[in-house]
Amino acid sequence: xxxxxxxxxxxxxxxxxxxxxxxxxxxxxxxxxxxxxxxxxxxxxxxxxxxxxxxxxxxxxxxxxxxxxxxxxxxxxxxxxxxxxxxxxxxxxxxxxxxxxxxxxxxxxxxxxxxxxxxxxxxxxxxxxxxxxxxxxxxx
Numbered sequence: 001x002x003x004x005x006x007x008x009x010x011x012x013x014x015x016x017x018x019x020x021x022x023x024x025x026x027x028x029x030x031x032x033x034x035x036x037x038x039x040x041x042x043x044x045x046x047x048x049x050x051x052x053x054x055x056x057x058x059x060x061x062x063x064x065x066x067x068x069x070x071x072x073x074x075x076x077x078x079x080x081x082x083x084x085x086x087x088x089x090x091x092x093x094x095x096x097x098x099x100x101x102x103x104x105x106x107x108x109x110x111x112x113x114x115x116x117x118x119x120x121x122x123x124x125x126x127x128x129x130x131x132x133x134x135x136x137x138x139x140x
Contacts, residue, residue: 001044002070003093011075011087017041021100027134029065030105032114034121037128041094042103044070050121054106057117062108070095097127 017039027033047066054064070093077088097103104121106114115131122129 001048001093002066003044004069004071007071007073010073011090012072015096017096017098019098021098024067024102025100027102027105027132028067030063030107031134032106032118033102033132034104034118034125035130035132036097036101036103037099037130039096039098040127041072041074042068042070042097042125042127043074043092043094045092046125047095049124050104053124054104054117054121057120058106058109058113062106062114065105066103067105068095068097068101068103072096102132103129 021036025035047068047070051064051066058064072094073090074092074094075088076091103125104118106117109117118129118131122131
């Protein structure tokens with residue numbers, strides 16, 4: 001699974017995901033892409049599950065680009081532990097996704113295969129997604 005090799009700080013504040021994506025809103029690599037329509041945190045496990053679903057449907061033909069990287073540590077205290085005594089240990093890594101962000105891109109497969117692969121991948125993510133193409137945005 002994806003996670004940073006090293007970070008400047010071990011733990012991060014929760015924060016809020018506000019506004020729309022500033023960058024990463026256009027297709028740069030593939031012909032088809034998966035665009036987020038709402039803000040949310042996407043975990044490294046969800047990214048990996050999506051990648052597997054997409055590549056499995058494409059039968060390892062074509063190419064997949066992952067445009068998001070989980071660089072935010074999420075901490076959690078153990079169960080049945082009283083309040084206080086500091087922040088919990090890092091449980092998993094995630095990324096903050098804003099509306100308009102292209103999360104995955106694919107190329108090298110037919111139209112029907114690409115759309116179905118991205119539809120299967122979108123089912124693994126906690127955000128509503130739209131399938132977009134180089135020609136324009138699709139109504140999915």
